[in-house]
Amino acid sequence: MDGAEFEPGDHLLVSCEPRRVEVASADQFYVYVRCPWRQPDPASRYRWDGTTAFRRDPEDYDFDRVWRLDPPPAQLQTGDSCELSIPAIEVVVTSFTRYPAPEDIGWLPRPFAVLAVAEVFDDRDEEDTAQALYLSEAVPLTIERLGRLP
Numbered sequence: 812m813d814g815a816e817f818e819p820g821d822h823l824l825v826s827c828e829p830r831r832v833e834v835a836s837a838d839q840f841y842v843y844v845r846c847p848w849r850q851p852d853p854a855s856r857y858r859w860d861g862t863t864a865f866r867r868d869p870e871d872y873d874f875d876r877v878w879r880l881d882p883p884p885a886q887l888q889t890g891d892s893c894e895l896s897i898p899a900i901e902v903v904v905t906s907f908t909r910y911p912a913p914e915d916i917g918w919l920p921r922p923f924a925v926l927a928v929a930e931v932f933d934d935r936d937e938e939d940t941a942q943a944l945y946l947s948e949a950v951p952l953t954i955e956r957l958g959r960l961p
Contacts, residue, residue, distance in 0.1 A: 815954070817907040817926055822957040825877065825928065825944070829896035830951075832880075834887050835862045842867060842887045844880065844895060848949040849918040859917030876930050877902070877942050897952070902928035903960050905941040913947075920947045931960070 817823075832844040843862040851859050866874045867884045880887065881894045906927040913921030922945035929941045944952065 816909070817904045819904050819906060820959050820961070821904040822931065822960045823902050823904065823928065824899055824955040824957055825897055825902055826899040826953045827878075827895075827897035827951055829881070829894040831892060832895045834889055834891045834893065835860075837887060837889045840867055840871075841865060842880070842884045844893070846918070847895065848947075848951065849920075852915070852917055852919045852921065855915050855917045857915065857917035861918075875942065877928065877944070901931040901957065903931050905929055916945070920949045922947045 830847045832847055834842050835845050836843045841864045843864050845861055846863050849859075849861070851861050865878070865880055865884045868874060869883070869885070877897055877900060879896050879898055881896070882891075887893055904926065907924065909924040910922070913923050914925075915921060924946040926944045926946060927941040928944060944950075946952070
């Protein structure tokens with residue numbers, strides 16, 4: 812995947828096998844899970860605490876439509892265990908940026924690219940619903956090209 816290039820309009824099938832994760836904390840709006848393939852970068856200019864936030868309400872504008880938690884975020888509390896995955900989902904590329912050098916965004920391994928995607932069968936505006944997938948050798952994504960969409 813490191814050498815892969817993507818363009819807006821590419822039609823992809825993206826997935827990630829389930830990984831068991833721990834809910835580090837939870838509040839009224841979010842659950843925060845410990846990311847299994849990232850560690851805080853002590854040399855970074857940014858401070859990242861090792862967690863990723865997931866909106867609880869599936870109707871919320873910012874609800875993650877690519878990554879999934881099982882059980883769903885609305886059911887999770889601090890200390891719970893759950894599975895983090897991407898069930899096979901068809902997406903369209905809205906943008907792709909390959910970094911000249913791995914990017915400092917607060918975690919290790921530093922990503923070599925960011926792929927913004929939107930769900931193919933989502934009737935909302937792709938640009939408004941695009942979600943970033945940070946690519947590194949540690950993130951176990953499977954990406955299959957299905958063609959191009961108009």
